[in-house]
Amino acid sequence: MELNGYHCDGEGCGEAEDEDTTGPMQIRSVAEAPCSFAAAASMEKAAAGGPAHRERRISNSTSARQRTDSLRKNRPPFPWFGMDIGGTLVKLVYFEPKDITTEEEQEEVESLKSIRRYLTSHTAYGKTGIRDVHLELPDLTLWGRRGCMHFIRFPTQELPAFLQMGREKHFSSLHTTLCATGGGAYKFEADFRTMANLQLLKLDELDCLIKGVLYIDSVVSVGPPECYYYENPTDPERCQQKAYNLENPYPLLLVNIGSGVSILAVYSKDNYKRVTGTSLGGGTFLGMCCLLTGCSTFEEALEMASKGESTRVDKLVRDIYGGDYERFGLPGWAVASSFGNMMCKEKRDSVSKEDLARATLVTITNNIGSITRMCALNENIERVVFVGNFLRVNTLSMKLLAYALDYWSKGQLKALFLRHEGYFGAVGALLELSNSS
């Protein structure tokens, strides 16, 4: 890809040096540092956490002390936000500094303080904004500052209200750049300017996504593992989550399930391609559930799905052949036709909303699994990481994906999941803040 999000032009960081970095530890640093050097790999976490490359040129030849000084000088001003404006949800990542000195506290302008207090003292904003407290990363060092990373989301529809709030809290007076990715960064750029007097730094969503995934995976060391998989996915009794070490991730198929789905083949931190995508994604699941069941939120839809039975809606192989279709190796339980039973009026009248919600979930999930498997085969990649907000609180789909990939590939493919599902784009955007000046 030409665009890799890391704008190293004229920084003197040669690509050849990138390729020289081998071994797990170094790779890890590759994941964290925009332009890696072998030297950076052995540095303390604080430094390796993501120095702006302006400093790294120096850091290669000078002491860590000097580097910290220059970090301060070149560190972006607070507040540190990253935003991912998707088709359905806005994902907001906020870094709350916890090491504020008294001196700083006094200097801190009122609007900045008010924003910090508003965000950190609430877990819900308005009717629809939510802070995913369970995801927050409480003890993080970023650009030399220690703090807590917060993960907030609200529907894209509520963006005008958000802009209104930004205006009321005089966000624009902070002279900060707002790093934003996702389609909305483009679509709403003018609104940010006119409604809240804010200038956006627009970033490519796939660049941010990959950067975010690699960063979060590298900084999470305590607490629940970031990356996990389901052990024994084909055996519901023994199926359980297990931590997975993503230290040496390449090549990797990254499947981002938002409103729609993008499938990326990632070969290194800045070498990836979008293999394909499908319009049958989270938006399709929710949209159809709304139409079929009258529900209005993702949580409602999932709740219904968890209680339903898709086999009443779908036509299975055994419904047609009485059992397995052995000639083609199709097990009787496999779905032959999604919603196939609904061709028949009696059956339409006998299914519940819950059944329909479940069938929708199963249909969309299996389809993503199927396309993913074909891409993995075509690209010759065995490791698949699923991200995106469709998977949020959606164990059903994750287990289904794990199962489908394992079963149909005869154990060749492994489905991996990440705890911060839908926030990687926003994290990637936040990391670009250091390039904003």
Place this chain on the structure above:
Amino acid sequence: CAKRVGRASHSLDKSITLPPDEIFRNLENAKRFAIDIGGSLTKLAYYSTVQHKVAKVRSFDHTAKGDGEPLYEISVQEEITARLHFIKFENTYIETCLDFIKDHLVNTETKVIKATGGGAHKFKDLIEKKLKLKVDKEDEMTCLIKGCNFVLRNIPHEAFVYAKHADSEFRFQNTHPDIFPYLLVNIGSGVSIVKVESEDKYERIGGSSIGGGTFWGLGALLTKTKRFDELLQLASKGQHTNVDMLVKDIYGGAYGSLGLTGDLIASSFGKSATADKEFSKEDMAKSLLHMISNDIGQLACLYARLHNLTRVYFGGFFIRGHPVTMHTITYSINFFTKGEVQALFLRHEGYLGAIGAFLKGAEEDNPNQYSWGENYAGSSGLMSVSPDLNPMQRARSGTFDMLEMDRLERQLVNLPLLQDPSSYIPDTVDLTEDALAREYWLYCFEEALDGVVKRAVASQRDQPEAAERAEKFRQKYRHKLQTLRHQPFAYGSLTVRSLLDTREHCLNEFNFPDPYSKIKQRENDMALKYYQKVVKSLEELSWDQRQFALVRGLLAGNVFDWGAKACCIVMVVNVYHCFFIERPWLVDAYNQWIERLKGPPHKCALFFVDNSGMDIILGVFPFVRELLIRGTEVVLASNSGPALNDVTNSELQIVTERIAAMDPVIQAAVKEDRLTLVQSGSSSPCLDLSRLDKVLATVVRERSTDLVVIEGMGRAIHTNYYAMLSCESLKLAVIKNSWLAERLGGKIFSVVFKYEVPSKTQGQY
């Protein structure tokens, strides 16, 4: 019995427009039944023998022949040929149809009916009870693949590409000499993706549960519309952008860096997740259709890429003749493969299962060792199912659909001298795409119909009911012409050849096997009288003069073509001084030809002859004679069956005998096997070099043929004008139609004399 027929036809009449005896034809001799019962349509297949009147010619005993006696005897004989019948109708009529079949099935020894399709078990008892035949189930997929192979091999223009906004929606594909390997994507209630590698080797490499059943089931839930057709109807009127979230809904425009345009669907049904409003049935149906078509297209592409296949055929009830779904699938394939793979559809897609089941049952008869031909007279052709029609009308118009295939006596193969068999297109103008030409030719054939009817009646003066039959022929052919006016794609690409062939099929259907037989006889007789005189006058000429006279003779002879109206009035005795043969000709390669003749003789010339009478006797034979004298062997290829006044193989045999009796050069050549007669395998006034008699192909190969001569409008202009051969070729004709002449930049009676030599590199093929 008659009473029962009455009852059956009465109940059928309520639902269909054709009388049932025109639907289940030739039931008296039917054997080997097969049935494919799908979700809504039943396809019945059977084999029957058809009695045809055939004009036979037989030579009189030479010694008994006096002056003014005809050259040979024409007798009309009954000939029995084999035919496959396929009938498609709605499941609701199954019982009525079974009753009708039971009542008409007299001469059958059949004990078993092969059955396939999802509905086969449902109707098993009914079939066994009604027909007293044992139902023998065959695997659906196997039948499907067998049927697919059969139509791809035997029906030219079976496969087509669908382009909604092009001049012609259907772009038919040439029959590829090697049909394997291909991918078949069968979209029934679910989707099966099958890789077919050879006649017997295929593998289901994948599938999807999101298929026609998903469209139907989800569509019914979302729109409360029950019928599949009605759902498609709704979809064709909807706007998916009201329901789907597009890239521009997220980005405000395109996602430029990825090349994703703003109109691309980012999330199917994405708007119904966020917008709290009512969505129209039409919009939801359209969105659903796009979602499912795109998904299937994407998977098909992923499988095609993984298995490195470029030919992908789509079938199943989701596709079956529905322009709406063919369009969305085509769009999807184009999008996902960036045009590298084309979505192909089949004209007889709905019959594949029935054909396959039939073939399974007929394995002992070895149907695959024969060539089969679509009978245009007995087949319904591809119907345009316009989405604008209301679904009830549509259902009725397509209620009884038929396909008939004739077993050809000879096995047909490619001419070994075609430069590239896979890109060979016989026809010069595709009337499906050329609307002006189509209009002209349809008008032309309609105008000529009266004359054809008259000639048909005149050819059977001794039979009082001939007029009635001729009238039936008129109605049938006129109806075909009307159908083709509205649906030029009904039988594949519409061409002058297909119009001519359809006419021949219709004439045969009403037992006018050879309306020109007596005219041909008279003309042959007359021309033979001049043969020796012509040969003598030629021998008196110098070499240069003679070569020119021979070519002019070929051209002049070719003018006397009863098939072309303008010539009927012209009768010039001294054909070698015709005014219209002054050079330069419209296409004039005469000088190159003469230069070539000054060189070494050709090893062997293959000559596709045209008309009886002057053409063959005074034009072709003197020319052939000269070739023989030069030391070139000659193979004369003539039609196997009659078409217009074209000389048939059996007529040519007699004509040759007579000439041999007069001319020692011809006699010696026949005796020494240097002059050989072969049949082309065709009964058409035109020529398809990809479907020629296998014996012809063998002879051509054995004799190392290095010159092909194609003569006449039908064979050298309407067809093969652009045919590329791997050896030297001569295409010559006089254009006896002013419209066509003008199109080619000349006037009526313009001469085409095309001599082509393949370039060296090409010659190596």
